Amino acid sequence: MSLPSVSSALEERVARALSIGTGLPAPEGEAATAGNEAAASSLVRWIDLIASWNARIDLTAARTDDELVDLMVADALVIAAHVPRGARVVDVGTGAGAPGLALALLRPDLALTLVEPLQKRVSFLRNTIGALLQSEALGAGGRARAPFVERGRGEELARRRPAFDVAVSRATLAPARWLEMGAALTAGAAAPEVWVLLAKEEPPVLPGWEVEADLRYRWPLTSAERRAVRYLRQAPGSTASPPTVPEVT
Ligand SMILES: C[S@@+](CC[C@H](N)C(=O)[O-])C[C@H]1O[C@@H](n2cnc3c(N)ncnc32)[C@H](O)[C@@H]1O
Numbered sequence: 001m002s003l004p005s006v007s008s009a010l011e012e013r014v015a016r017a018l019s020i021g022t023g024l025p026a027p028e029g030e031a032a033t034a035g036n037e038a039a040a041s042s043l044v045r046w047i048d049l050i051a052s053w054n055a056r057i058d059l060t061a062a063r064t065d066d067e068l069v070d071l072m073v074a075d076a077l078v079i080a081a082h083v084p085r086g087a088r089v090v091d092v093g094t095g096a097g098a099p100g101l102a103l104a105l106l107r108p109d110l111a112l113t114l115v116e117p118l119q120k121r122v123s124f125l126r127n128t129i130g131a132l133l134q135s136e137a138l139g140a141g142g143r144a145r146a147p148f149v150e151r152g153r154g155e156e157l158a159r160r161r162p163a164f165d166v167a168v169s170r171a172t173l174a175p176a177r178w179l180e181m182g183a184a185l186t187a188g189a190a191a192p193e194v195w196v197l198l199a200k201e202e203p204p205v206l207p208g209w210e211v212e213a214d215l216r217y218r219w220p221l222t223s224a225e226r227r228a229v230r231y232l233r234q235a236p237g238s239t240a241s242p243p244t245v246p247e248v249t
Helices: 008-020 037-054 065-080 100-106 119-134 154-159 175-185
Strands: 088-092 111-116 148-151 166-169 193-198 209-218 225-233
Touching: 008 037, 008 065, 037 065, 037 100, 037 119, 065 100, 065 209, 065 225, 088 100, 088 154, 088 175, 100 111, 100 119, 111 119, 119 148, 154 175, 166 175, 175 193, 175 225
Parallel strands: 088 111, 088 166, 111 148, 166 193
Antiparallel strands: 193 225, 209 225
């Protein structure tokens, strides 16, 4: 099934954001971000749906089209360059889909669970995933499974002791609280990781977890300063090593 056409201005914006990127190099040996045409066109479809639903329900506070594209895509681009192949990833407080749905579109090998308590946002996410599946934007390319939308709060899910490999969240809980919750959500994984996405705040500290990478970058279209911090669980008896701080070009 084909979807109605979207504006070429949006297509150009998304293509520009993907081509500029965040200035961070992808780590060697890790799965690269899918900066290909399929990912770009599904990102455009999703952002176009946000713009049309946002006229009826409150989905985003973005004030300009550049901000909307950066807000939805840029942090996911950074995470997508690092997350291990085939990982089970949870995004707590997905809202309109950032960063979890963007991550699913950029990395079809990942199994995403999107957690959101508000019914109207859950409806948006389920409708969008359904539309993308029907148009095959989400169905092609060796995808493990379609992103799953769980209506509820991160606290409730954490109490059920799920075994996600990777936990991400943005603008939902205070950073220290999120790091604790992310640790609980990944407690059953062999090599868990938690991502804390920040603007200018300092990264939180949690005993038993170390900062593996502290990535500073700028959003491609608006140049907003961002920071994505990747935490790994420390092996028993290990001492923390200094984090990687790549330069932004
Ligand atoms: C400010 S929005 C951020 C949405 C998205 N992550 C982003 O950065 O664009 C916060 C979202 O988290 C949801 N939320 C708030 N508390 C939550 C909780 N304890 N567990 C899961 N989601 C929560 C809200 O309903 C809202 O959709």
